[in-house]
Amino acid sequence: MSTYPFAPGPLTGTLGRIAVPAQMRTAMLRRSLRENPGPTVAGLTGLLAAAWLIRYALRGDQHTLALLVGAWVLGWIVLPLLLGGGQGRVRPAHLRLEPIAGLPAAIGLLAASAIGIGPAVSLVALAALPVHAARHGAAAILVAASGAVLLWLLGLIGSAIALEVVGHAGGPAGALLTGIFTGTAMGVAGSLWAVFPWVSVLLVGAPDEVVRAMRYVPSSWPLSAVTGSPGRGAGMMAALAGVVVLCAAAYILLVRRMVTTGVPFRPRGTTAAPLPRRTDSGPAGPRGTTAAPSAGVGRAQSGWLGWVPAPTRAVAGRELRAWLRHPLRLQYLAFAVVYGALLAGAPLLSDVDLLLPWAGPLAVLGAAAMSAGLVGLDGTALWLPFTTPGGERAEVRGRALAWLVLVTPIGVLLTVAGVVLAPDVDALVALATLPALLGAGASVPVWVSLLRVRPAADPRHPTSADNPTDIVSVLVATGAGLLTAAPVLALAVWGPPWVAPLMPAVGLLCGAAVCWGGVWLADERLARRGTEVLAAAGQRSRPPETVIPLKWDAQWYRENRATAWALALLTVGWIPVVPQGVMVLAFGIDGGWIVASHLDGGARTAVGLAMVALGGAMLLAGLVLWGRRPQPGSSPHARPASGEPG
Incomplete structure (x- = not known):
C-alpha cells in the first residue's frame, strides 16, 4: 500500500505510480498558494518579464535574444537555490517507501517539478524563440519551438539536479560550494548597475566577440539552426537534444541513488555521517552540536x-x-x-x-x-x-x-x-x-x-x-x-x-x-x-503558516490584524523606496507623482533619501509584524484539535 494519501485513481501499474508525485505536488501547490501570496506575486512579475522578452523577440537582435534566453534558463536553475525553492517540492527521498525507482521515479519527479508557477512562466518566456523565428517561415517556427521545448526541459532537469545536489549538499565541501555559488549569484545581481552599460550595448546589437562566444551557448543553437544551413541546423538541434539526454541520464542516476540510500553521492549502504559527538573541547550536547568548554582548550590557547x-x-x-x-x-x-x-x-x-x-x-x-x-x-x-x-x-x-x-x-x-x-x-x-x-x-x-x-x-x-x-x-x-x-x-x-x-x-x-x-x-x-x-x-517542528483568505473576511481581519498590517506594509513600502527614492537618486527620473522631482539641488536629494528611509522603515515594520503574527491554533476562535473538547 502506498505510504502517501494520494491514490493513483484509475491508473494502474507503473503509470499510476508515476502519477503519485504529480498529485502530491498539485496538493502542495494548491495549499501554498492559499497560505502565501508570494509565489503569485512572483509569477505575475515573471509574466511581465516574459512579455517583455516576447516583445523584444519581434524586432530584436538574434544573438542578444539568445543571450537573454540563456540567462533566463540559468536563472531558473539558480534562483530556487537562493529563494528557498526546495520547500514544497517532491524530492526523491519522499519515494523511498514507494514501489517505484529508477526511470519511473525520475519521470514522476520531473512531472511533479513541471507543475508550478515557475515552469509555466518559463514556458511562456521561451515562446520568444518561435516568435523571433516567424520571420523565416513556418518550418523555422517548428524548429525554434522544438528548441524552446528542449531548453525548457534543460532548465527543468537542471533545476531539479541543482536543488537535490547543491541545495541539499552536506559536509564542508557541499557547504563551501553552496556558499560560493549563492554568493556569486547574489554578488552579480547586486552589481547590475555596473554591467548595465554592457546590457544596453547588447540590446542594440551584440558585439562581434559576443557573437563568436554564443556559438558555444546552447540557448543560441535553435535560432542558429533556423538561420544556418540545413545540415548545420540539424547538427545543432541534435547537440541540444544530446545535452538534454545527458542531463536526464544524470538525474535518473541521482534519483536511483537517492531512492536507494537517501544521499546523493555516498557508497551504497552508508548513511550521512553526523557531526563529531566529541571534540577536543569536550562532549557535545544531547541533541546539538555545541561542545562543552574544557580546561584543556583554555591551556592550549593561553599563549x-x-x-x-x-x-x-x-x-x-x-x-x-x-x-x-x-x-x-x-x-x-x-x-x-x-x-x-x-x-x-x-x-x-x-x-x-x-x-x-x-x-x-x-x-x-x-x-x-x-x-x-x-x-x-x-x-x-x-x-x-x-x-x-x-x-x-x-x-x-x-x-x-x-x-x-x-x-x-x-x-x-x-x-x-x-x-x-x-x-x-x-x-x-x-x-x-x-x-x-x-x-x-x-x-x-x-x-x-x-x-x-x-x-x-x-x-x-x-x-x-x-x-x-x-x-x-x-x-x-x-x-x-x-x-x-x-x-x-x-x-x-x-x-x-x-x-x-x-x-x-x-x-x-x-x-x-x-x-x-x-x-x-x-x-x-x-x-x-x-x-x-x-x-x-529545542523545537524541531515549525508551526504552520497563517492561512490568508483569498477574499475579504472581517472575522479573519479582527483575529489577524498584525498579519494584515504586515502584508499592507510589505506591499506599500516599496513605493517610497523604489519610485520615490531610488529612481530619483540613481536614475534622475521625474514624474508628476514623484515628490522629489518637483525640487532641485540639495532639497531633491534630501527628499529622495527621506523617502528611502521611510520605505525602509515601513518594510522593516512589516517584517517585524509578520514575525509576530498569530499562529494557527492560538486564536480563541481556532478549532480544537482532534480528541480535545470544544
Whole structure:
C-alpha cells in the first residue's frame, strides 16, 4: 500500500505510480498558494518579464535574444537555490517507501517539478524563440519551438539536479560550494548597475566577440539552426537534444541513488555521517552540536589569548572549531566573502574602482548578517552554559571573540587588497568604518540570535536546505552595522576637512561602544530568559503558516490584524523606496507623482533619501509584524484539535 494519501485513481501499474508525485505536488501547490501570496506575486512579475522578452523577440537582435534566453534558463536553475525553492517540492527521498525507482521515479519527479508557477512562466518566456523565428517561415517556427521545448526541459532537469545536489549538499565541501555559488549569484545581481552599460550595448546589437562566444551557448543553437544551413541546423538541434539526454541520464542516476540510500553521492549502504559527538573541547550536547568548554582548550590557547578569562577562552576555541566544521557556518562565511568581494570588484567591468577598498567592510557586514541565527544551530546543547558558574557571560563573550578572531583577518586582507589594486582611491573612509563594523558584527548578531531563535530541523545533520536564518534578524544585524558606521560616514560627507585624521578613532570608538552594548544585551537575554531560549532552540517542528483568505473576511481581519498590517506594509513600502527614492537618486527620473522631482539641488536629494528611509522603515515594520503574527491554533476562535473538547 502506498505510504502517501494520494491514490493513483484509475491508473494502474507503473503509470499510476508515476502519477503519485504529480498529485502530491498539485496538493502542495494548491495549499501554498492559499497560505502565501508570494509565489503569485512572483509569477505575475515573471509574466511581465516574459512579455517583455516576447516583445523584444519581434524586432530584436538574434544573438542578444539568445543571450537573454540563456540567462533566463540559468536563472531558473539558480534562483530556487537562493529563494528557498526546495520547500514544497517532491524530492526523491519522499519515494523511498514507494514501489517505484529508477526511470519511473525520475519521470514522476520531473512531472511533479513541471507543475508550478515557475515552469509555466518559463514556458511562456521561451515562446520568444518561435516568435523571433516567424520571420523565416513556418518550418523555422517548428524548429525554434522544438528548441524552446528542449531548453525548457534543460532548465527543468537542471533545476531539479541543482536543488537535490547543491541545495541539499552536506559536509564542508557541499557547504563551501553552496556558499560560493549563492554568493556569486547574489554578488552579480547586486552589481547590475555596473554591467548595465554592457546590457544596453547588447540590446542594440551584440558585439562581434559576443557573437563568436554564443556559438558555444546552447540557448543560441535553435535560432542558429533556423538561420544556418540545413545540415548545420540539424547538427545543432541534435547537440541540444544530446545535452538534454545527458542531463536526464544524470538525474535518473541521482534519483536511483537517492531512492536507494537517501544521499546523493555516498557508497551504497552508508548513511550521512553526523557531526563529531566529541571534540577536543569536550562532549557535545544531547541533541546539538555545541561542545562543552574544557580546561584543556583554555591551556592550549593561553599563549595567544592569555589575557582572556579561561571560560571565555574555551568557548572561543569551541566556536572557532564549529566555524571550521559546521556546514552551515562554512556556507555563511563563504557567501559573505564572495558577496562582499563581488560587490566591490564587479564595478571594474565599467572601469569603476571606487569600491575596491570597501571589499573588506562589505564582507564583514555580510558575515555579521549571516551570523544572526547561529544560536538556532546548537539545539538543546545550550543547556551547558546554564550548568557552569558564569557560563552565560562566557558563552556570549566567547562567541563574540571567536567571530572577531575569524572575521577580522578576512576584512583586513580584503581591504588591503582593495587598497593595493586601487592606489588612486582614497581608502580612509573604508579603513575607518572597518573597526565599527567589526565591533557591531561581533556582538549584535549574538544578541539577535538569542532574541529570535530559529532552530534547524536537525542540528546533527545540517544541510544548506535547513537554513534557519530569519530575515528580520538579518536586517537587524545589518542595520546595526550601518548605524555604527554612520558617524564615520557623516564626518566624511558633512565634516570639515581637518576631521579626516580623526575618522579611524571615531570608527574604533563606535565599534567598541556597540560591541559593549551588544554583549550587555546578550548577557541580559541569556541570563534572564535562558529557559525560554533553550526551549526555542529545542523545537524541531515549525508551526504552520497563517492561512490568508483569498477574499475579504472581517472575522479573519479582527483575529489577524498584525498579519494584515504586515502584508499592507510589505506591499506599500516599496513605493517610497523604489519610485520615490531610488529612481530619483540613481536614475534622475521625474514624474508628476514623484515628490522629489518637483525640487532641485540639495532639497531633491534630501527628499529622495527621506523617502528611502521611510520605505525602509515601513518594510522593516512589516517584517517585524509578520514575525509576530498569530499562529494557527492560538486564536480563541481556532478549532480544537482532534480528541480535545470544544
